[in-house]
Amino acid sequence: MRLSTFIRDNMETILLEWEAFARTLLPAAGTMSSLALRDHARQMLAAVADDIETSQSPREQHEKSQGLQENETRSAATTHGGLRHDVGFNLAQLVAEFRALRASVLRMWAARKVAPLPEHLEEMTRFNEAIDEAIADSVAQYSEELGKARDTFTAILGHDLRSPLGAIIMSAHNIASTRLSPEQTGKAVTTI
Numbered sequence: 001m002r003l004s005t006f007i008r009d010n011m012e013t014i015l016l017e018w019e020a021f022a023r024t025l026l027p028a029a030g031t032m033s034s035l036a037l038r039d040h041a042r043q044m045l046a047a048v049a050d051d052i053e054t055s056q057s058p059r060e061q062h063e064k065s066q067g068l069q070e071n072e073t074r075s076a077a078t079t080h081g082g083l084r085h086d087v088g089f090n091l092a093q094l095v096a097e098f099r100a101l102r103a104s105v106l107r108m109w110a111a112r113k114v115a116p117l118p119e120h121l122e123e124m125t126r127f128n129e130a131i132d133e134a135i136a137d138s139v140a141q142y143s144e145e146l147g148k149a150r151d152t153f154t155a156i157l158g159h160d161l162r163s164p165l166g167a168i169i170m171s172a173h174n175i176a177s178t179r180l181s182p183e184q185t186g187k188a189v190t191t192i
Contacts, residue, residue: 001112001114002052002053002119002123003049003052003105003109003120003123003124003126003127004048004049004050004052004053004123005049006105006108006109006112007045007048007049007052007105008046008049010108011042011045011046013108014045014101014104014105014108015038015041015042015045017100017101017104017108018037018038018041018097018100018101018104019034019037019038019041021096021097021100021101021104022037022038022097023037025089025093025096025097027088028084028087028088028089028093029089032087036087039080039083039084040076040077040079040080040083041080041101043076044075044076044077044080044134045101047075047076047077047130047134048127048130048131048134051126051129051130051133052123052126052127052130064129064133065129067133067136075134075137077133077134077135077137077138078137078138078140078141079141080138080141081094081137081138081139081140081141081142081145082141082142082144082145084097084138084142085141085142085145085146085149086145091139091142091143091146094138094139094142095135095139098131098134098135098138101131102127102128102131105127106124106127167191167192168191168192171188171189171191171192172188172192174188175188175189
């Protein structure tokens with residue numbers, strides 16, 4: 001049985017393992033529903049199965065193995081990475097989901113106790129490349145969301161500090177540049 005067929009035929013079992021593992025990724029997963037834990041996993045697995053079945057020239061294989069192929073559409077893995085960021089998963093947890101997925105699919109496929117065929121090696125290679133591509137897409141989106149959150153935090157912090165820092169600078173300037181009475185100096189120091 002082809003690996004892609006195995007993935008499609010055993011989708012629910014694979015998703016149950018995905019969900020069970022994702023549930024261990026605390027604290028973020030602690031309050032998540034089954035649907036949220038399985039976020040885009042079905043679509044990612046279907047894309048992996050499609051990828052395994054898609055013929056490739058030697059050049060396309062080489063380009064894909066080096067991440068040189070252009071991905072023109074927003075993949076389910078890309079969306080998954082952004083959503084995992086939004087619910088509080090850390091980057092190690094995001095990658096761990098894919099590591100566990102890879103291991104569980106290959107373990108279940110090997111457990112069939114069917115003599116390996118030469119094409120199985122190519123299918124496993126294609127499977128691993130597809131999982132690696134999904135990881136790269138997911139991590140890239142996670143990192144983009146992290147950057148946006150950092151930029152937002154920095155902008156808010158800068159805005160919130162601008163007024164108090166302006167008052168401090170103005171008061172310090174008045175103290176340093178003019179001769180103030182002790183009462184005026186006390187007010188300026190109090191302002192600071």
